Amino acid sequence: MLSIIQKEIADFFNDLTGCLIAGLFLLVLGLLLWVFPGTSIPEYGIASLEGFFNLAPYVLLFLVPAICMQSISVERNSGTLELLLTRPLSVSQLLWAKYLGCFSMVCLALLPTLLYYYSVYELGATPGNIDTGATIGSYLGLLLLAGAFSAISIWASAMSRSVLVAFLLSVFFCFIGYYVFSALDEDLTSGFWGYFISMLGMDSHYQSLSRGVINAPDVIYFASVILLFMRLANDAMQRGPRKLKGSLMERPLMIGLLLIANYAASLYTGRLDLTADNRYTLSPLTRETVAHLPDELHISVFLTGNMPAGFRRLAKGVDVLLSDMKRDAGGRLKFSFIDPLTGDAGKKQQYQALLAEKGIVPINVSVLKNEGLMQQLIFPAALVSFHGKDVPVFLLLNRMGLAPEEVLNNSIQNLEYAFTAAIRKALNGGKPLVGFTESHGELNDTVLYDLMSSLSDGYQAGRVDLKTITADGLRHIKVLVVPKPLRAFSEDEKYKLDYFVQYGGHILWAIDQTNASLDNLNKTGEGLFIAKKLNLDDMLFKYGVRFNYVLLGDMNCSQIPLAMNSGPGSQLQLAPWLYYPVFMPLSNHPIVRNLDGIRAEFSGTLDTIGIKGLKKTILLNSSPYSFVSEVPAMVSLQLISKDSDPERLKSFPKPVSVLIEGVFPAVFAHRPVPAGVPDTMHLPAKGTASAMMMLADGDVLKNQVNPKDGSPYPLGWDRYTNRQYGNKTFLRNAIDYLAGEGEIISLRGKEIKLRLLDQVKIKNGPLKWPLINVALPPLLFILCGLGSYLQRKRKYGIKR
Numbered sequence: 001m002l003s004i005i006q007k008e009i010a011d012f013f014n015d016l017t018g019c020l021i022a023g024l025f026l027l028v029l030g031l032l033l034w035v036f037p038g039t040s041i042p043e044y045g046i047a048s049l050e051g052f053f054n055l056a057p058y059v060l061l062f063l064v065p066a067i068c069m070q071s072i073s074v075e076r077n078s079g080t081l082e083l084l085l086t087r088p089l090s091v092s093q094l095l096w097a098k099y100l101g102c103f104s105m106v107c108l109a110l111l112p113t114l115l116y117y118y119s120v121y122e123l124g125a126t127p128g129n130i131d132t133g134a135t136i137g138s139y140l141g142l143l144l145l146a147g148a149f150s151a152i153s154i155w156a157s158a159m160s161r162s163v164l165v166a167f168l169l170s171v172f173f174c175f176i177g178y179y180v181f182s183a184l185d186e187d188l189t190s191g192f193w194g195y196f197i198s199m200l201g202m203d204s205h206y207q208s209l210s211r212g213v214i215n216a217p218d219v220i221y222f223a224s225v226i227l228l229f230m231r232l233a234n235d236a237m238q239r240g241p242r243k244l245k246g247s248l249m250e251r252p253l254m255i256g257l258l259l260i261a262n263y264a265a266s267l268y269t270g271r272l273d274l275t276a277d278n279r280y281t282l283s284p285l286t287r288e289t290v291a292h293l294p295d296e297l298h299i300s301v302f303l304t305g306n307m308p309a310g311f312r313r314l315a316k317g318v319d320v321l322l323s324d325m326k327r328d329a330g331g332r333l334k335f336s337f338i339d340p341l342t343g344d345a346g347k348k349q350q351y352q353a354l355l356a357e358k359g360i361v362p363i364n365v366s367v368l369k370n371e372g373l374m375q376q377l378i379f380p381a382a383l384v385s386f387h388g389k390d391v392p393v394f395l396l397l398n399r400m401g402l403a404p405e406e407v408l409n410n411s412i413q414n415l416e417y418a419f420t421a422a423i424r425k426a427l428n429g430g431k432p433l434v435g436f437t438e439s440h441g442e443l444n445d446t447v448l449y450d451l452m453s454s455l456s457d458g459y460q461a462g463r464v465d466l467k468t469i470t471a472d473g474l475r476h477i478k479v480l481v482v483p484k485p486l487r488a489f490s491e492d493e494k495y496k497l498d499y500f501v502q503y504g505g506h507i508l509w510a511i512d513q514t515n516a517s518l519d520n521l522n523k524t525g526e527g528l529f530i531a532k533k534l535n536l537d538d539m540l541f542k543y544g545v546r547f548n549y550v551l552l553g554d555m556n557c558s559q560i561p562l563a564m565n566s567g568p569g570s571q572l573q574l575a576p577w578l579y580y581p582v583f584m585p586l587s588n589h590p591i592v593r594n595l596d597g598i599r600a601e602f603s604g605t606l607d608t609i610g611i612k613g614l615k616k617t618i619l620l621n622s623s624p625y626s627f628v629s630e631v632p633a634m635v636s637l638q639l640i641s642k643d644s645d646p647e648r649l650k651s652f653p654k655p656v657s658v659l660i661e662g663v664f665p666a667v668f669a670h671r672p673v674p675a676g677v678p679d680t681m682h683l684p685a686k687g688t689a690s691a692m693m694m695l696a697d698g699d700v701l702k703n704q705v706n707p708k709d710g711s712p713y714p715l716g717w718d719r720y721t722n723r724q725y726g727n728k729t730f731l732r733n734a735i736d737y738l739a740g741e742g743e744i745i746s747l748r749g750k751e752i753k754l755r756l757l758d759q760v761k762i763k764n765g766p767l768k769w770p771l772i773n774v775a776l777p778p779l780l781f782i783l784c785g786l787g788s789y790l791q792r793k794r795k796y797g798i799k800r
Helices: 002-014 016-034 050-068 073-078 080-085 091-123 132-159 163-187 191-200 202-209 216-237 241-266 284-291 309-329 345-357 404-413 415-427 449-457 471-475 491-502 537-542 727-738 742-749 759-764 768-796
Strands: 213-215 271-273 297-301 333-337 363-369 372-378 381-386 389-394 433-437 460-464 477-483 506-510 526-529 545-547 550-554 557-563 572-583 606-608 614-621 626-630 633-636 655-662 690-695
Touching: 002 091, 016 050, 016 091, 016 768, 050 091, 050 132, 050 163, 073 163, 091 132, 091 216, 091 759, 091 768, 132 163, 132 202, 132 213, 132 216, 163 191, 163 202, 202 213, 202 216, 202 309, 213 216, 216 241, 284 309, 284 415, 284 742, 297 309, 297 415, 309 333, 309 404, 309 415, 381 415, 389 415, 404 415, 415 742, 449 460, 449 727, 471 477, 471 491, 477 491, 477 727, 491 506, 491 537, 506 727, 537 545, 572 655, 606 655, 626 633, 690 727, 727 742
Parallel strands: 297 333, 433 460, 433 477, 477 506, 506 690, 550 572
Antiparallel strands: 213 271, 297 381, 363 372, 381 389, 526 633, 545 606, 550 626, 557 572, 614 655, 655 690
C-alpha cells in the first residue's frame, strides 16, 4: 500500500497539470482573502482565519475532484488496473491506498495556507493575537471535509472510465452532500424532519468544526461518509454476479451500522471547544432552554445585506449562536435572515412600519467607500416569535466612550444573553413590564435614560403614576422601581404599593433619606443637609428594613473636580470626596458576584429588622474605613483638605443594600382602606411570595449628563475620572433577579477577547502581505512541480 501512496504523490508532482490545479486553488483563495473587498482579511480587521474556513469548502468542491479524478479512471483506461489487482493486494487495500494518496495530495495543497496563519499572527494588534486553538480545530474540520470529498471522488472515479465524467460526477455529489441538504432544511421543511435533513448534509457538521469546536457527532459523521463511499467504490470495482450479490447484501448492514453509530454519537452531549475564551460553548441554561421548547419557535434576524465589516462579524456571531441553539433544539428552533431593505418601495415601507410597531427601527451608519462617506441604514435586531408572541432582540449595545470595534465585540459577547432572555420571555408570554414611579420628584427621564433604554431588550419600561393606576394595571407590572423620590407618598399610594406586593409584585426601593447634593455645596463650599419626609418609614419597617437618616463617608470613594487654590490662577484638580463612596461587592449572590465597584453619591445606610418568614441577603456594604453623620449635618468641601487617617476612620462595614425575599406582611391589614382607593382593590387574605431590593442611595440609578449638549452618559460612567463603574450591570442583574430571571444573570458576564489587526502595519505594507499570501503559495507548488519535472528529465531524458 505504501508504494501506491508514494506513487500517487509522485505522479501528482510529476504532472505539471496537478501542480497548476493546486496553484490555481491557492491563487483564488489568496485573492479572495487578501485582495478582493468584501472577503479580505485586512478589511475585516479581526485577527482570525474565519474567512478562509468559510470560503475553503467551495474551492475544495473543485480541487479535490480535480486531484482524485484520475485515480481509478486512468488506471482502467491504461490497462494498469488489472496489473495492480494481480499484486498481493485486495480491491479494498488498493482503494484505500488510492484514497490515502489523494488525501495526502489535498493536505499538501492546504499546507501553504499556513502562511495565512503566519501573516495574521504577525499582523495582530499585539503579535500572536490570533486564537491558535480555534485555528487548529478549524483545520481539523477542513481536513475531515477534504477526507469526505476525497472518498466521494474516489467512488466517482471508480464508477467511470472517463476522467471528465468522474470529475463532474464527484463535483455534483460533493455539492449535493455539502450544500443541498442545508438548502432543503431552510426552504422546504420544518420541525424534526427539517433538522434531520440538515444533519444529513456536510455543511451543518463542518460549520461547527470550522469554528474550533470538536463534537463527537460531527467526527463520526465524516468518518461514516468516508466509510460509506469507500464501500460504494469497492462495490463498483467488483466483478461477477456472486461478488455483486454479496456486496448488495452487505451494503444495507453497513448503512444500518453507520446510522446506529451516528445516533449513538448524537446522544453524547460533550464537546471540546478549542477557542481560548470558550466563545462557542453554550451555557447549561441556554441548552436547557432550547432543548425543552414545547413547540416550534422562529427567529427572524434583520442584520443582513451589504454591510460594513464590523456588522458582518456581528451577523456571523448571530448565525453561529443560532446554529448551535438550533442543533440543541432538535428541530424545534428555526431562524432566517431577512433584509427589510429589499423589494419594491411599497413593500419595504410596509414591512419597516410593521417592525417599527414592534420597536425595531434602523440605525444610520457612515460607511467609507470609494465614492466617499456614505450613509447606510442597518437593522441590528431580531424578532423571536412563538405562538403569536413576538419579542424583539436588540443586537447592538451602544456605549459612549468606546471605539466601534469594542462596541461590536461587547455586542457579540451579549448575544447569548439577549437571545436566551428573549426566548424565555416569548415562552412565558412576552416582555415583562418594569414601572418607574413618578409624581414624587423622582429621578427624571434624562438621568434614567441609560437604565431604561438598557432594559428595552428584555422588558417594557415606563412610568407609573400611583395616583391613577388601577388594580389591573398593577397586576400587569412585574417589577416596580422607586427611583429617589423627594416628596411624601400619600396613604392611598402606599396602599397600592402594599396591594402590589401582596399579589406577588417585586419592588426595587432606591431611597435617599436626606436632601444632600453637591450642587448645594458648590456655591458656598458648605451646606446644611436635612432629612426628607417621604412617609415610607412605617411601610419599610413592616417589610423588614429601616433606612437611617445619616450620610455615609467612606475612604473608598470616587473623585470630584475642585479648585485647590483660591485666586484667579486656580486650576481644577481631582480630589477624593468621601461622600461619593464606591461599594466593592463581596457577596457571592448572583446579583453582585464578580461585579466592579458601584459608585454612589451621598449614600445612607440601612438596618434589617427580624421578620418571620423573610430571608435577608446583604448585597452591598461600605468599607471598614467609613463613618456616618446623622442629619441635620453641616457638610463642607474643606473635608477634602483634611488629612483623613484610615485608622481614625476604621470601623465596621455598614450595609447599604439588602435583598429581602418571602411573603411580606400586609401593611394595611386590619386598617381602614385610605380614601381614594378603588372599591375593587382588596388585599388578599394571604400574600404571595415576592422579593424586594433595598438600596440606600437613589443616585446609583442615575447616569451623568454631558453639560455641553445635555446628552446622557452611560450609567456608571464617571465623566470626571473617565472610569466605568458597575452600576448598570448591578441594576440589570437586580431587575432580572426580581423578575424571576436570576438564572440568566451569569450569561451577561461572558467575555470574548477582541482580537484586532494592526491597521498601521497593514497600511505600511499594502503590497507586502498580499504578495506573501497571493503569490507565494501557488509559486511554491509550481516550483515543486517544475523541480520534479527537471529532475525526471535529467534522470530519464535522452542525452544528446
